[in-house]
Amino acid sequence: MQLRDAFTPSQPVSDLRQFAGRTELLDSLIRSIEDQRLHVVLYGERGIGKTSLLHVVSQLAEEAQYLVRYVSCGEDSDFSTLMRSVVGTIPLLYHADYDPTDSEIEEGKSLDELLRPGAISANQLCDIFSRLSGTRMLIILDEFDRSPHGNFRRAIAELIKNLSDRSIRVQFVIAGVASNLAELVEHIPSIRRNVIGLRVPPMKVEETRELIAIGESASGIPFDDRAVDLTTTIANGSPYLASLMGQHAAIAAVERDARIVEAADVAQAVRVAVEEIEQRIPERTVKTIRRIVAEGNGVGLGKIARIAMAHGGRLETRASGPASEDTRECERLVREIALGDDLVRPIGDPGEGIYEFNEEGAPVYIWMLLTHTQIEENGKTMVAVG
């Protein structure tokens, strides 16, 4: 049980004590919100730690007397429904026109009482928000990449614009999987001056080490130096992978009655992770990937998997400006290895040369499978070298 709580690869961290690194990013976030009064867009790869960061920001903001509302977006997100539910959780007490002794307040009513039925406009919301008193508000929209394009995102952008123009102290923090700001919030030109985009970068080596150290002390099972090095290398900046490796390696150590996690336990963790991921992606994809690796194209496939992992899943095969080596190689690899086997598909107009893997989990699977193969092949040497 202690082990399951020590590393939580399937859940975001919500406790500050379990939160590793990210101090610079937290600093920029807090400064953007508090000092610059900007709305923030956090973007980055899948599993890079966006939701964990949002949880921590929520906690800190609440401690600083912000009213914080966290909403997870989905394909069916609708602006009016979403905003009505947010407004519905704000007690009327915070409205400047109401007195604490008013009967509505004693009845526990909330601000949605003031909304007319039907669709809500940004203007109408701003009128209500502008009357908030004695508090500042943070509305957090997570998984924004899953929200519908078009009306929904346009309405959010419009609300942000109105809030900023009227200096209303309600701020948005938006997060989602993307490789850049504009990809996530399409209506950026109108709100460029009111929004700051912050990328959640891969974790630095020291940050991954800190994540492992937190897990070590929570579980009471230390990792030896080689196990730490190997875990850090495999994680490649992903807190998700570090957490996954940490958990499985610690379980492997416990299962062999050891008191310390060694490199061999990390190797075992990779084995288990590969099997686990294989359960989650279609068999056809697994077979194709395994065949490409068996045919000796593993290195090339690994390269595009890593590019996808580092760019929010996107594979850009046309360089803008002077064609870079990476882009040209990516173009060749996509064409020679992945396209024919139906592993990738174009995003948008095929002419643009931007691709993504058909299966979102494929890049991580490829990366883990190759690590696994490498450990098996030169097993003793790699484990020994760590």
Ligand SMILES: Nc1ncnc2c1ncn2[C@@H]1O[C@H](COP(=O)(O)OP(=O)(O)OP(=O)(O)O)[C@@H](O)[C@H]1O
């Ligand atoms: N700063 C951190 N310290 C410790 N663990 C972390 C940290 N950031 C992320 N993790 C771990 O990494 C995993 C992924 O984190 P999280 O869910 O926050 O990422 P995400 O970017 O929101 O992912 P997704 O794109 O799937 O929504 C979780 O298991 C979490 O426990």
Ligand SMILES: [Mg+2]
């Ligand atoms: Mg998330």
